[in-house]
Amino acid sequence: MSRDIRAAVLVLAVLATGVDCGLALAQTPPPVSHAALNGAWDRYSTATLDPRVTAAAPVPPPPLKPAYQAEWLAQQKAAKEADERGQPLYGGYAQCLPDGMPAMMMAMFPMEVLQTPGQITIIEEAYNQVRRIYLNEKQLAIDDAEPGFWGHSVGHWEGDTLVVNTVGIKEEVRFRGAPHSANMQIDERIRMLSKDIFEDQVTVTDPEYLTQPWKFTWKYVRKPRYKILEYVCEANREYQDPQTGGIRMRIGAPGSGGSASAPASAPGPAKP
Amino acid sequence: MNRFTKHVARLAFAGLLLAGMSAQAHHSFAMFDHDHQIKISGTVTHFQWTNPHVYIDLDVPQDQGDLKHYTIECANPGILDRIGWKFNMIKVGDKITTIIAPLRTGEPGGLLKQVTLADGRKFENGGPAGKANIQ
Numbered sequence: 001m002s003r004d005i006r007a008a009v010l011v012l013a014v015l016a017t018g019v020d021c022g023l024a025l026a027q028t029p030p031p032v033s034h035a036a037l038n039g040a041w042d043r044y045s046t047a048t049l050d051p052r053v054t055a056a057a058p059v060p061p062p063p064l065k066p067a068y069q070a071e072w073l074a075q076q077k078a079a080k081e082a083d084e085r086g087q088p089l090y091g092g093y094a095q096c097l098p099d100g101m102p103a104m105m106m107a108m109f110p111m112e113v114l115q116t117p118g119q120i121t122i123i124e125e126a127y128n129q130v131r132r133i134y135l136n137e138k139q140l141a142i143d144d145a146e147p148g149f150w151g152h153s154v155g156h157w158e159g160d161t162l163v164v165n166t167v168g169i170k171e172e173v174r175f176r177g178a179p180h181s182a183n184m185q186i187d188e189r190i191r192m193l194s195k196d197i198f199e200d201q202v203t204v205t206d207p208e209y210l211t212q213p214w215k216f217t218w219k220y221v222r223k224p225r226y227k228i229l230e231y232v233c234e235a236n237r238e239y240q241d242p243q244t245g246g247i248r249m250r251i252g253a254p255g256s257g258g259s260a261s262a263p264a265s266a267p268g269p270a271k272p
Numbered sequence: 273m274n275r276f277t278k279h280v281a282r283l284a285f286a287g288l289l290l291a292g293m294s295a296q297a298h299h300s301f302a303m304f305d306h307d308h309q310i311k312i313s314g315t316v317t318h319f320q321w322t323n324p325h326v327y328i329d330l331d332v333p334q335d336q337g338d339l340k341h342y343t344i345e346c347a348n349p350g351i352l353d354r355i356g357w358k359f360n361m362i363k364v365g366d367k368i369t370t371i372i373a374p375l376r377t378g379e380p381g382g383l384l385k386q387v388t389l390a391d392g393r394k395f396e397n398g399g400p401a402g403k404a405n406i407q
């Protein structure tokens with residue numbers, strides 16, 4: 001029997017025993033070394049699903065306080081209506097802005113984890129994002145943490161779990177459009193679920209904006225031998241329509257002048 | 273429904289959620305009309321292999337004999353690499369055929385659904401962009 005067929009039989013056998021058995025297996029992972037976290041990873045999805053580990057639940061809406069929630073719901077509605085009009089809102093990605101934290105950890109594209117003495121570095125292919133987690137260091141006071149896209153992260157190992165705390169996220173850096181204060185904290189508990197799957201349990205705490213901590217989990221599957229690509233956001237032809245505020249696409253290559261029938265001089269910058 | 277089909281249904285549902293989330297997470301494709309796809313053939317005038325989008329510029333002959341210039345948005349180099357594209361597989365002067373979801377504004381541009389190269393090879397534009405619904 002070939003390896004593939006044996007693997008398929010194993011998958012079917014596990015499927016046939018039902019998801020409950022799978023959950024039990026997932027909850028008692030074999031001991032995995034900290035070093036297993038090194039390497040390239042993909043967001044865990046059905047394409048690579050291991051029947052023993054359930055997919056992560058969708059991220060719930062942010063538990064915003066009523067005043068902020070009304071504003072957030074209005075934004076969501078405006079975005080939906082703009083899509084329906086065919087004029088999607090001009091957002092961060094079109095402006096070449098990276099996700100920042102915690103959105104970076106959704107792993108839009110493959111991600112790489114590197115461990116060196118005293119530091120764990122996570123690189124997300126999309127928008128060349130890099131975050132550094134300093135091990136066994138004291139977290140900075142909020143007032144000393146210069147606001148940024150990925151903030152200031154410290155971490156330590158508690159058994160098989162990497163416990164990380166992040167502060168110093170710019171108020172403009174918003175996950176799912178949720179507003180937050182300068183005091184927002186992001187706590188993560190990262191652990192291997194099997195030798196090729198790990199999870200990141202995220203808790204966003206911000207009593208000024210949230211009625212309760214915002215909790216969600218992301219999971220990742222190893223992407224063997226994958227080499228992270230460079231990602232420089234350049235010469236995006238999407239621009240903001242000054243009339244509607246929505247995204248438009250410039251026709252014609254930058255500098256080419258286009259051809260006679262093309263509005264190559266459409267408004268908008270060649271580069272955002 | 274037995275346990276097996278229930279499990280498969282659950283996985284499929286999770287997959288749909290994930291697919292929806294990833295498309296939403298990266299980019300809205302709402303400026304393109306996915307229901308009224310068109311097929312256009314022409315000569316490549318520019319091939320831009322960049323993030324966050326790859327672009328193909330195409331001069332497309334019209335009935336009256338003149339050329340209409342189209343700009344076609346593709347996914348990004350990473351997504352395209354992972355489905356078998358190569359940075360230099362399209363060159364200026366190549367004659368190619370594309371299926372696109374045209375811009376809703378009516379401007380000559382669209383989102384790539386499928387490209388057929390001069391040598392006959394066909395490529396799609398990655399998961400989030402969706403598939404061609406015409407031949």
